[in-house]
Amino acid sequence: MRAELIDGKAIAETIRHEVAADVTRLAAHGIIPGLTVVLVGDDAASATYVGAKEKASKAAGMQGETLRLPASTTQAELLTVVERLNVDPSVHGILVQMPLPSHIDPDTVIRHILPEKDVDGFHPVNVGKLLIGHTDGFVSCTPAGVIELLVRSGVDTRGAEAVIVGRSNIVGKPMAALLVQGRAGGDATVTICHSRTKDLAFHTRRADILIAAIGRAEMITGDMIKPGAVVIDVGMNTKPDATKAKGTRLCGDVHFESAVHVASKITPVPGGVGPMTIAMLLRNTVRAAERTLAVAAR
Ligand SMILES: Nc1nc(=O)c2c([nH]1)NC[C@@H]1CN(c3ccc(C(=O)N[C@@H](CCC(=O)O)C(=O)O)cc3)C=[N+]21
Numbered sequence: 476m477r478a479e480l481i482d483g484k485a486i487a488e489t490i491r492h493e494v495a496a497d498v499t500r501l502a503a504h505g506i507i508p509g510l511t512v513v514l515v516g517d518d519a520a521s522a523t524y525v526g527a528k529e530k531a532s533k534a535a536g537m538q539g540e541t542l543r544l545p546a547s548t549t550q551a552e553l554l555t556v557v558e559r560l561n562v563d564p565s566v567h568g569i570l571v572q573m574p575l576p577s578h579i580d581p582d583t584v585i586r587h588i589l590p591e592k593d594v595d596g597f598h599p600v601n602v603g604k605l606l607i608g609h610t611d612g613f614v615s616c617t618p619a620g621v622i623e624l625l626v627r628s629g630v631d632t633r634g635a636e637a638v639i640v641g642r643s644n645i646v647g648k649p650m651a652a653l654l655v656q657g658r659a660g661g662d663a664t665v666t667i668c669h670s671r672t673k674d675l676a677f678h679t680r681r682a683d684i685l686i687a688a689i690g691r692a693e694m695i696t697g698d699m700i701k702p703g704a705v706v707i708d709v710g711m712n713t714k715p716d717a718t719k720a721k722g723t724r725l726c727g728d729v730h731f732e733s734a735v736h737v738a739s740k741i742t743p744v745p746g747g748v749g750p751m752t753i754a755m756l757l758r759n760t761v762r763a764a765e766r767t768l769a770v771a772a773r
Pocket residue numbers: 523524527570571572573574595616711725744745746747748749750751752753
């Protein structure tokens with residue numbers, strides 16, 4: 476058996492077209508959705524991601540802007556920038572790229588972003604709304620993208636055993652909240668595993684849907700997967716590869732070559748969850764813009 480590939484690139488493309496249609500509809504009301512990405516410092520990987528976000532937002536017809544600040548930017552200076560964006564009516568979405576330099580506290584910065592403009596879904600207000608099941612907040616883009624992948628690939632989550640490996644605030648925890656809630660892409664029985672879990676393989680082998688979000692290259696091997704399971708790989712790691720010009724290549728948290736013979740469906744890295752993250756960011760930004768319209772009509 477060889478698993479069917481879940482084509483995140485293609486599904487993300489479909490969502491980006493849906494977003495572009497929403498942008499056209501908003502234009503009739505004189506609104507151009509605006510996304511401002513703030514990048515502090517010159518981390519090479521971050522610069523690549525930020526460039527991709529700006530390109531994708533422009534391709535969807537939005538106003539995409541990137542503020543590049545030096546690594547020496549103080550926390551107070553960054554908070555001033557956020558406050559300026561908070562009150563700028565042409566900016567509907569604000570994303571401060573992580574990780575930030577070590578002299579800046581990410582939680583303080585996230586709390587300064589207006590929840591209504593927090594298209595990353597990182598603000599405590601948005602995390603709280605997700606947990607309660609209120610749909611007027613923003614959901615973290617990566618777990619929201621995973622749900623879209625499952626739903627649009629015809630995976631029935633209802634009553635399924637879903638096992639998440641990883642308990643981060645931006646993937647593992649919101650992923651669990653989405654899978655357990657009583658709506659499309661939810662109603663699963665959810666287990667969260669992490670670095671202190673005893674006998675990880677015992678849990679992963681029970682999973683009908685296995686979500687790997689650990690951040691460790693190729694840690695989930697085929698022998699840890701239940702035959703026929705759906706495997707979603709959130710990992711974005713690099714590993715040495717002499718055949719590549721850079722000397723490295725991208726790899727996930729799942730050992731693809733062994734997993735592909737056990738799973739029924741699997742996401743590749745690259746071309747799986749990554750492109751979905753950007754598509755969901757665009758969708759959140761359009762929603763932020765739509766909500767300003769709804770407020771103006773009151
Ligand atoms: N405030 C904030 N929000 C984020 O959403 C955020 C962040 N900070 N910091 C970094 C991570 C990482 N991230 C990715 C987005 C797209 C791909 C992506 O499109 N990956 C492609 C390929 C990328 C490549 O080839 O290098 C793929 O998997 O096919 C990957 C990773 C968003 N992040």
